[in-house]
Every structure is written in C-alpha cells, then in structure tokens.
Amino acid sequence: MPRRIVDISVALKAGIVSDPPYMLPQINYLDHTAGAQNFMQVFGVKREQLPDGAGPAVENVAISTHNGTHLDAPYHFHPTMDNGKPAMTIDQVPLEWCFNDGVKLDFLDKADGHVCTADDMKRALDRIGYQLKPLDIVLVNTTAGKAYGQPDFIDRGFPVGKSFGSKYVEFAATPGSRVKLGLYGRRALAKDAGVAPDGTGSHRIVIGGDAGSFTDPDGFAWQAASA
Numbered sequence: 001m002p003r004r005i006v007d008i009s010v011a012l013k014a015g016i017v018s019d020p021p022y023m024l025p026q027i028n029y030l031d032h033t034a035g036a037q038n039f040m041q042v043f044g045v046k047r048e049q050l051p052d053g054a055g056p057a058v059e060n061v062a063i064s065t066h067n068g069t070h071l072d073a074p075y076h077f078h079p080t081m082d083n084g085k086p087a088m089t090i091d092q093v094p095l096e097w098c099f100n101d102g103v104k105l106d107f108l109d110k111a112d113g114h115v116c117t118a119d120d121m122k123r124a125l126d127r128i129g130y131q132l133k134p135l136d137i138v139l140v141n142t143t144a145g146k147a148y149g150q151p152d153f154i155d156r157g158f159p160v161g162k163s164f165g166s167k168y169v170e171f172a173a174t175p176g177s178r179v180k181l182g183l184y185g186r187r188a189l190a191k192d193a194g195v196a197p198d199g200t201g202s203h204r205i206v207i208g209g210d211a212g213s214f215t216d217p218d219g220f221a222w223q224a225a226s227a
Contacts, residue, residue: 005099006102008069008139009068009069010068010069010148011068012025012027012061012063012067012068013025013027013149014026014027016148016149017149017150017151017152017153017154018067018068018148018149018153019066019067019154020154023064023066023067024067025061025062025063025064025067025068026061026062026063027059027060027061027062028059028060028061029057029059030057030058030059030060031057032054032055032056032057033054033055034055034058035054035055035056035057035058036050036053036054036055037055038055038056038058039055039056040055065090071090071093071098073087073088073089073090073092073093074087074088074093075087075088075089075090096135097135098137100135100136100137101133101135101136101137102136102137102138102139103125103128103130103132103136103137103138103139104139104141105121105124105125105128105138105139105140105141106124106141107120107124107140107141107142108141108142108143110142110143112143112155112156112157113155116140142156142157143156143157144156144157145157
C-alpha cells in the first residue's frame with residue numbers, strides 16, 4: 001500500500017500562548033526596508049543600487065528545543081536509559097521511529113485534566129477496531145488542539161498517566177499545577193537525590209497542608225510533618 005505522509009506540525013509564531021511564559025519563542029521580523037539598511041551597512045552599497053531599493057526580509061529567532069512541534073529525545077528526560085546506558089540525544093534517535101503508521105485516538109469527550117489510563121486507550125482502540133503494532137505513532141486528540149494560541153491553552157487537554165512495570169509511575173498533576181509526583185525504585189530515587197542507595201529506613205516526602213495525620217482510602221498512613 002502506498003504510504004501517505006501527513007504533516008501535523010504547527011508553525012512557530014510569536015505573541016500567542018503556545019508554551020509556558022518562560023519558554024515562549026521570540027521572533028523579530030525584519031522587513032525589506034530593514035534588510036536594505038543592513039545591506040547598506042554590511043556591503044557599502046547605496047539604496048538605489050538595490051532592486052527597487054529593497055533588501056532581504058529576515059526573521060531573528062530565539063527558541064528552545066521544546067518550542068513548536070518537536071520530538072523529545074531520551075536525553076531530555078534523563079542522562080541515562082536502559083539500566084545506566086547514556087541516553088540517546090536527538091541526533092541518535094532512529095529515523096524509523098519518526099516515519100511510521102499513525103494511529104489517531106479521539107478523546108474530545110474527556111474533560112480537561114482527565115488522566116488517561118491504559119483502559120481508556122484500550123477502549124479507544126476498540127472503537128476503531130485497531131491493534132497497535134511496534135513503531136506505531138499514537139496521536140492523542142484532545143481539546144487542547146483547538147485551544148492552541150488561546151489564553152487557556154496551557155491548561156487544556158489532559159496528561160497521560162504513565163507506568164513502567166515496577167520501575168516508575170508518574171502521577172499526572174492537576175490543571176495549572178507546577179508539581180509532578182513520581183514513584184520509582186529506591187536505587188533510581190537515590191541516584192536522583194544524590195544519596196547512597198543502600199541503608200535502612202524510609203524515604204519521605206513533605207507536602208504542604210494542614211490535614212494532620214490520617215489514613216487515606218488506599219490504606220496509606222500520612223503523618224503530620226514535625227516542626
């Protein structure tokens with residue numbers, strides 16, 4: 001079957017909400033008049049020597065690797081992968097990971113902030129009668145798409161709750177929250193925290209609040225932090 005390539009990328013644009021404020025791309029547009037002025041300074045020509053007195057139009061762009069449509073390399077998330085191997089940088093990612101069959105799953109009925117689970121994915125695949133195969137590229141369609149560039153874009157759509165066996169579980173944050181919680185193995189946690197992986201005792205986290213000591217519905221006992 002002939003392969004059809006579908007371009008779903010979006011163009012970089014300044015002055016719209018597309019990323020958190022500290023990550024927004026900065027684009028300075030120089031028109032033909034400014035281009036002519038640059039040519040006059042650099043090459044010593046006169047304006048009348050340029051075609052119609054115009055120079056080249058140029059865009060000066062300051063961006064991060066997280067702006068626009070992009071692929072996050074393993075190195076973006078952590079310096080190592082696969083039990084300590086150096087994480088792949090973007091130039092090491094195999095091209096076959098990037099050019100394969102796309103599978104669009106619609107979740108437009110889910111509320112903003114909904115945490116998509118494996119069961120949600122299975123139901124979505126059942127609806128279209130498809131079984132995922134290796135190297136399929138899954139496209140998750142949420143309400144965030146139509147909100148691109150709008151003031152509430154950052155808080156639209158929903159995150160995907162992730163788990164990798166007993167190695168790592170990521171809990172999706174509530175909309176607007178800057179905090180993300182992860183639960184992972186003792187050695188991995190010790191490595192991130194910069195402490196020895198051996199030893200005894202428990203690892204604790206402290207979360208601001210005034211609930212005091214209690215036992216949650218899952219049976220976990222929470223103790224009030226000591227002053």
